[in-house]
Amino acid sequence: MRAPGLAAAALLGLAPAATAQATVHAATFEADLRGGEARVTVVYELRGVVSGTAVGVSLLDFGPAAAADVRVGPTGAALALPRTRGAARAGTLEVDAGPDGAARVELSYVVPLPEGGDGSVVAHLPVATLDLQPERARPELFQAELVVPEGWRVTEGFPTAMYPAAGVGRLQASLQVVPSVVTVRARTDGRTRPGLLLLLDLVALSGLVAFSAAGWRHLTARAA
Amino acid sequence: MSVQVAVFLGYFLVVFAIGWLSLRRTHDEADYWIAGGKLGWFAGGATLAATHTSAGTFVGTIGVIYTAGWSFGWVLLSIPLAYWFVAAVLAPRFTRVRQLTLPAFMEARYYSKGVRGIAAVIVLIATVVYIQAQIVAGGLVANIVFGVPTETGMVAFTVILLAYTVIGGMVAVVYTDAFQLVIMVLGALLALPLAVRQVDGFGSLLHMVESAQPTVFQWGSTLPTSLLFTMAMAFFLGSIATPEKLIRLYAMKDLPTIRRGILLAVVAITGLNLVVFLIALSAIVLFPDLPTGDLAMPMVATAVLPPALGALMLAAITSAMMSTVDSLLIVAGSALSVDLYQNLIHPEVTLSRRMWVDRLGIVAVGTVPVVLLLSGVGQGELVQFIVLLFTALMASSFVVPVVGGVFWRRATREGAAAGMVGGVATALAWEALGPEAIDPVLPGFLVSLALWWGVSLLTPPPPEAAVAPYFPDA
Numbered sequence: 001m002r003a004p005g006l007a008a009a010a011l012l013g014l015a016p017a018a019t020a021q022a023t024v025h026a027a028t029f030e031a032d033l034r035g036g037e038a039r040v041t042v043v044y045e046l047r048g049v050v051s052g053t054a055v056g057v058s059l060l061d062f063g064p065a066a067a068a069d070v071r072v073g074p075t076g077a078a079l080a081l082p083r084t085r086g087a088a089r090a091g092t093l094e095v096d097a098g099p100d101g102a103a104r105v106e107l108s109y110v111v112p113l114p115e116g117g118d119g120s121v122v123a124h125l126p127v128a129t130l131d132l133q134p135e136r137a138r139p140e141l142f143q144a145e146l147v148v149p150e151g152w153r154v155t156e157g158f159p160t161a162m163y164p165a166a167g168v169g170r171l172q173a174s175l176q177v178v179p180s181v182v183t184v185r186a187r188t189d190g191r192t193r194p195g196l197l198l199l200l201d202l203v204a205l206s207g208l209v210a211f212s213a214a215g216w217r218h219l220t221a222r223a224a
Numbered sequence: 225m226s227v228q229v230a231v232f233l234g235y236f237l238v239v240f241a242i243g244w245l246s247l248r249r250t251h252d253e254a255d256y257w258i259a260g261g262k263l264g265w266f267a268g269g270a271t272l273a274a275t276h277t278s279a280g281t282f283v284g285t286i287g288v289i290y291t292a293g294w295s296f297g298w299v300l301l302s303i304p305l306a307y308w309f310v311a312a313v314l315a316p317r318f319t320r321v322r323q324l325t326l327p328a329f330m331e332a333r334y335y336s337k338g339v340r341g342i343a344a345v346i347v348l349i350a351t352v353v354y355i356q357a358q359i360v361a362g363g364l365v366a367n368i369v370f371g372v373p374t375e376t377g378m379v380a381f382t383v384i385l386l387a388y389t390v391i392g393g394m395v396a397v398v399y400t401d402a403f404q405l406v407i408m409v410l411g412a413l414l415a416l417p418l419a420v421r422q423v424d425g426f427g428s429l430l431h432m433v434e435s436a437q438p439t440v441f442q443w444g445s446t447l448p449t450s451l452l453f454t455m456a457m458a459f460f461l462g463s464i465a466t467p468e469k470l471i472r473l474y475a476m477k478d479l480p481t482i483r484r485g486i487l488l489a490v491v492a493i494t495g496l497n498l499v500v501f502l503i504a505l506s507a508i509v510l511f512p513d514l515p516t517g518d519l520a521m522p523m524v525a526t527a528v529l530p531p532a533l534g535a536l537m538l539a540a541i542t543s544a545m546m547s548t549v550d551s552l553l554i555v556a557g558s559a560l561s562v563d564l565y566q567n568l569i570h571p572e573v574t575l576s577r578r579m580w581v582d583r584l585g586i587v588a589v590g591t592v593p594v595v596l597l598l599s600g601v602g603q604g605e606l607v608q609f610i611v612l613l614f615t616a617l618m619a620s621s622f623v624v625p626v627v628g629g630v631f632w633r634r635a636t637r638e639g640a641a642a643g644m645v646g647g648v649a650t651a652l653a654w655e656a657l658g659p660e661a662i663d664p665v666l667p668g669f670l671v672s673l674a675l676w677w678g679v680s681l682l683t684p685p686p687p688e689a690a691v692a693p694y695f696p697d698a
Contacts, residue, residue: 024513058512060436063424086435133515137523139371158422158510159527160534175527176368177519180436180512183422197530200414204533205231211406212238215399220245 022049022101023135027178029144031111031125033152034169038111040067042128045104047135049097056131057107060180061087062124067109070128074106081128105130119189121152125182137176144182146171151188155195158183228369231535232542235407236384239546242399267402268476269488274401275468275551276303276493277408281500282541283361284611287517289504292446293439297501302456304490306463311486314464315473317630319482321693322474325555326467326622327563333629335690336637337567339644343622344563346648347467348589350617351556355593357610358545361518365545368522369538375598381542382594385549386587397550398475404546405492411525411537412499419506419528429502432509440508454663455612461665462615465623467559468551549590557586612663613655620647620668624676630694632680639680647672 026045031038049055059067059081070079072093081089097103107128114121125146134141146162148154148169154162157173158181165172173182187193263271288296323329327347331340359378366377423429433440443449463469476482500521507520510528514520525537561581566573573581624647625640651668658664 060432060509060512062432063428085438086431088435129512131513133513136515137367137519160530161527175523177511177514177523179510179527181422181510197418197533200418201530201532204410204414204536207410208234208407208536211403215238215403216241 022053022055022095022103022132023047024130024132024141024178025102025135027142029125029127029142029182030146031144031182032147033113033123033125033184034147034149037113038123038125039108040111040125040128041106041108043104043106044130046095046097046102046130046132048101049095049103050101051095051097053095053097054092055095055105057081057091057093058129058131059089059126061089062126062181062183064114065111065124065126067111067126067128070107070109072105072107076108079107119191120155120185120187123184123186125184127178127180127182129178129180134177139176140174142175142178144173144175146182146184148184148186151190152184152186153188153190153192154184154186155193156185156197160197227531228535228538231532232369232539235539235542238403239384239400240387242403245399263398263472263476263481263485265476265481265484265488267398268472268481269485269492270405271398271401271475271551272469272472272485273489273492273496274405274408275472275548276463276489277405277496277548281493281496282408282412282521283364283518283545284357284609285497286500286504286507286521287519288609289440289501289517290507290514290520291517293437294441294501294505295443295447295452296455297497299452299456299459300497302460303463303497304494306460307486307490307493310464310469310473311483314627314630315482315486316479317694318470318626319473319479320630320696324474325558325562326470326626327559327567329470330625330629330640331567333690333694334625334635334637334640335687336641339637339640340563341568342641342644344559344567346617346621346644347559347563348556349648350614350621351552351559351589352593352596353610353617354614355549355552355556355590356597357614358549359594359597360610362542362545364518365522365538365541368519368526369535378594378597381545382590385546385553386590397554400546400550407536407539408496409492411533411539412496412503414533415524415529415537416499416502418533419503419510419524422528423506423509429505429509433505436512437508440505448661450661451663454666457669458612458615458619458663458665461619461623461669464619465626466615466618467622468548468555470626471555553586553590556589557582559585560589561585616651616655616663616665616668617648619665620651620672623669624672628673628676633691633695634680634685635676636680636683636686638683639676639678642679643672643676646675 023046024044025047028043029040031040057079070081071077072079079091079093081091084090093105095103095105109128111125113123145165148171150169152169154171157171159173159175159179162171162173164170285300321332323332327340327343330343331337359382362381363374363378366372366380367374370377420426420429423432439446473482476485503524504520507524511520511523514523521541522538525534525541529537561578565581566578621644624643625635629635629640647668650671651664654664654667658667
């Protein structure tokens with residue numbers, strides 16, 4: 001048998017980057033959607049970083065939801081992220097690390113929000129990602145916290161498992177890896193309607209129960 | 225208890241119930257190994273499709289498309305062609321004399337216990353490789369769902385599989401396969417529109433995919449053309465002559481049933497593959513930096529689908545793995561107990577003792593892959609590449625002697641033995657030392673064909689009694 005990973009290495013054009021040993025240890029995403037636009041802050045905790053390493057930063061624009069005024073770290077230095085292809089934008093930043101290879105990268109930007117004139121709104125919030133992979137996927141590697149405007153009734157989101165957090169209008173979610181976007185679907189007209197996800201959950205569970213019952217009857221009849 | 229855990233527990237309860245009920249229907253070895261040879265087209269086709277649609281599809285295929293792009297997709301188009309070949313060409317002759325195992329067919333056609341023993345050993349080696357792929361995927365799912373380390377997930381996955389397969393044998397496997405196919409179809413069909421919705425529809429999806437990973441739709445940019453071509457060959461040949469699929473032809477009651485069952489399997493396999501291609505594209509946009517492409521589907525299930533449906537999707541992935549591994553356990557366990565122990569070591573063994581040896585055989589075969597993985601052997605490969613290695617080993621060993629054996633009277637036991645050993649040895653050597661741009665199936669198949677044909681011509685013709693059942697019109 002081939003040595004582990006050799007087959008994967010056969011994939012051409014996938015040579016590891018110079019910073020291949022650096023990994024994402026944790027990432028937090030905070031977005032405040034009050035005030036007609038979303039003010040986003042993404043903080044990455046990195047491991048295995050060599051000081052002075054250039055790390056790629058990528059962003060995907062989801063239609064009109066395009067990040068603007070991207071700034072780095074506590075100094076607030078502007079980061080250029082020119083469009084590279086289609087909806088993708090990319091740039092690089094230099095990362096300083098401690099003697100143990102740990103580093104922290106903070107990015108902030110604003111994302112325009114849609115009007116929501118028909119009583120509902122879909123807010124895509126692109127996540128600025130670093131061109132580094134997590135060491136391994138693990139629960140809560142990526143944690144998001146959002147503050148939505150008063151009057152928004154959130155029906156769905158991405159990630160789908162989005163729960164209320166402490167404080168009015170606050171939501172939180174977590175994932176095992178860093179996604180390219182966090183999305184909130186909400187009603188702004190105060191109406192309450194069952195979400196599509198809840199309906200699908202019910203359909204799937206009902207189908208499973210029905211099929212299990214039918215199978216049980218079939219097998220017990222044959223066994224008898 | 226979270227919704228995910230509740231759905232999984234409910235799922236496993238159903239599977240164990242099927243195993244227990246199946247035990248009540250298992251009276252002899254024919255029931256245990258080939259479900260009595262009385263399956264109808266739905267159960268037969270569903271078990272064939274569920275066995276084929278392994279972690280290789282739900283984890284591996286998505287993982288490779290995520291990593292290497294769309295060009296891998298066309299490779300899988302060779303699979304329906306292979307099933308057509310089985311239904312139209314191979315099955316009518318292969319099922320003329322029904323056996324309990326593929327090595328038993330080899331003994332009958334090639335009039336040699338030694339040939340049967342060689343076939344059994346090859347089945348055992350290749351099966352260990354394949355089960356490893358499924359166990360790796362099982363560990364990944366357990367990591368996502370329960371947050372346990374991947375290694376713990378691999379062990380737990382193996383224990384559950386062994387429990388119901390050992391208890392219920394082929395009857396349990398067939399009915400759990402049918403149940404699992406329904407879950408896979410339901411989960412995949414509901415996952416697709418939700419995943420695409422997260423990127424604002426199909427039109428936006430293609431634009432976003434090209435933005436996120438521009439090489440996705442470029443031919444040959446990530447996988448060389450020669451590798452794609454030989455991978456397609458591996459899937460074609462592997463779909464024809466892998467033991468866990470051939471044995472299902474014996475489990476269905478007659479030829480019309482087999483053909484209907486195969487049609488159902490082709491429709492299900494093709495449809496599921498199309499769905500997983502599109503889900504893979506969504507994963508490229510939504511999760512740009514996964515540590516391994518094999519995580520793409522578990523992440524779609526976790527983050528895109530609502531909790532219960534996501535758990536159902538993960539159960540579907542688990543189903544895909546389990547339905548494949550349980551079938552392989554049946555094949556490998558029968559190779560160990562029927563083809564090696566009963567055939568070569570202890571032919572006088574009593575029936576009750578044989579049933580126990582059968583079960584011990586399954587436990588032994590199921591334990592080795594996880595022990596190897598925990599020792600570090602096989603870890604780190606993309607699931608799909610482990611699946612391809614298994615497919616190449618099986619195709620290099622069995623396609624020529626099985627297909628050729630029912631079409632060429634002159635094929636001899638010496639030719640079959642040389643073809644099997646030469647084929648599998650060449651494939652293994654190529655995997656270890658050969659150029660990676662060509663899948664091992666090509667050299668393995670060619671060497672197997674040359675040895676089987678050449679050695680058969682150089683050795684005395686087979687006895688009429690051995691070949692007559694397969695050539696009644698001659």
